[in-house]
């Protein structure tokens with residue numbers, strides 16, 4: 401057997417062959433199925449992009465209409481799922497609520513008919529359709545309110561924003577939210593997608609695949625950083641405090657949230673687009689002082705860490721966009737999951753097409769031939 405060098409975090413080790421997305425981290429390029437992210441953000445919608453990622457090609461008009469229709473009519477969640485969610489502690493994190501709810505869907509649809517295209521399509525539609533409803537339902541129920549029923553006349557993103565507070569969203573806000581989902585939907589072999597593929601490789605059901613990926617996305621080194629960025633900006637509080645804050649992080653070797661990336665060594669192209677979206681919102685709905693703090697952070701981090709290739713990642717500006725929409729900070733990562741579920745499902749489908757169970761090796765650095773010490777002699 402070939403002996404390979406151990407790489408912490410599997411840096412640079414290919415874990416799959418994939419045609420779903422492509423990143424050039426030196427040039428700051430991201431493509432979904434070969435199409436540049438900038439073009440999709442300008443011209444596509446989240447559901448069209450999800451279709452592209454999962455089925456490999458842009459849909460025809462009829463295909464898109466059919467997909468949108470199916471998603472629209474699967475948005476409602478079973479009352480037993482709602483009843484289960486009512487028992488969750490209101491102080492719990494919405495990512496944990498989402499992970500548990502996604503797993504619970506598997507109790508109702510545990511068929512695992514993995515060779516049947518109709519089962520694949522049905523699972524894709526159900527997960528993409530119900531995850532926003534479950535996120536919004538927990539948000540209302542933890543405040544003691546009843547969930548708001550999805551509105552069939554609203555499109556995907558407008559309906560989610562509506563379900564958060566029963567107000568039809570401003571059209572610019574709904575469009576910007578939809579673009580955010582396009583930007584967050586997929587990113588090659590990131591930690592949560594890897595998790596999804598490992599889980600998929602055991603041939604379990606897609607609800608378990610998504611639940612395991614949601615659990616992985618929530619950590620602060622991954623999708624959870626978008627929530628931490630806002631907490632950091634609040635803690636810094638003013639532009640003058642930025643430099644001392646960053647100097648302190650460098651001295652204590654703490655991570656600056658929303659900066660750095662395993663693949664990008666330049667500014668993440670999605671951060672650039674998100675920054676532009678935040679500016680559009682500030683223009684229409686008023687400035688946010690945290691944006692000035694964020695700009696100063698970007699300047700100081702570039703000065704101090706630019707030579708190491710540490711620049712803003714996708715999580716740096718997304719929180720400012722969601723904050724301006726009035727969305728609570730602890731929903732930022734669940735919203736990331738609303739988007740990324742389509743990427744995970746594209747990888748689930750690709751993994752199933754040429755499956756082999758993931759079973760890497762390890763470099764054992766423990767003891768051998770140790771004798772058992774009876775408890776009274778320890």
Ligand SMILES: CC(=O)SCCNC(=O)CCNC(=O)[C@H](O)C(C)(C)COP(=O)(O)OP(=O)(O)OC[C@H]1O[C@@H](n2cnc3c(N)ncnc32)[C@H](O)[C@@H]1OP(=O)(O)O
Nearest residue numbers: 620621622623625654655656657658659660661662713715
């Ligand atoms: C959707 C997403 O997941 S995007 C990423 C979201 N996560 C964050 O924003 C959290 C902050 N960033 C980080 O923790 C990292 O940059 C990660 C997790 C994104 C990437 O991690 P890795 O590729 O393993 O890089 P690693 O943590 O080994 O850092 C490499 C070097 O850069 C430094 N570095 C990396 N990111 C940062 C940061 N945000 N702040 C300060 N220093 C950093 C490290 O201290 C290390 O320095 P050293 O070589 O002198 O020890």
Ligand SMILES: O=C([O-])CC(=O)C(=O)O
Nearest residue numbers: 586587589590591662714
């Ligand atoms: O790719 C990664 O390592 C992190 C990630 O999910 C992203 O940047 O969207």
